[in-house]
Amino acid sequence: MTVRLSDEALQLVSLFEETTDATVRDCVIDEEFDRIIFLVKPGEMGQAIGSGGEYVAAVEAEIGKPIKLVEDADTAADFVANALAPAAVYNVTISENDDRMAYVEVAQEDRGVAIGADGRNIEAARTLAQRHYDIDGIELT
Structure with missing residues (x-):
């Protein structure tokens, strides 16, 4: 893109x-x-x-x-994991349905870090993932 x-x-x-x-x-x-x-x-x-x-x-x-x-990263999954750093991300799965979603497994103790104050970290990840990999959303699992 x-x-x-x-x-x-x-x-x-x-x-x-x-x-x-x-x-x-x-x-x-x-x-x-x-x-x-x-x-x-x-x-x-x-x-x-x-x-x-x-x-x-x-x-x-x-x-x-x-x-x-x-x-930056070469794959959408690695990109999403980097965007949520410094949270410990175990796995990222990208759905290839009509709405491309990234489902992210994050260590329970790092959920707050991944989300950030007022959602600022996950929103940055969503914005960048949309701009660079056409990912419609990111959900923590």
Whole structure:
């Protein structure tokens, strides 16, 4: 799927990449939770974060909003698991019915982490999964 970014999102991607030297594959301006979500190329999450979180902190200070980072993946199941990190995801099953759904087995003690405060983590995962893998919804099992 091709994702089109707004001018504002492109500027944020440029700032993030210049600060971190990590490759950003998508940027979502999440107005509901007043944050920016960056999708980072696989294998570059450490580079995106920086030692002790220095790069993320620098970009957050520059833009004045919190940042959520998600590592891209080659499969829809791995992508959904990454989007719900740091929750312990045991298995992801993607239904191929009319409505493509991701059913995610999460450790019971990590359900709250997967959902996030006010549902912010699972909503970020749903948004990105829709944009990149045409997944209509994510349900925790």
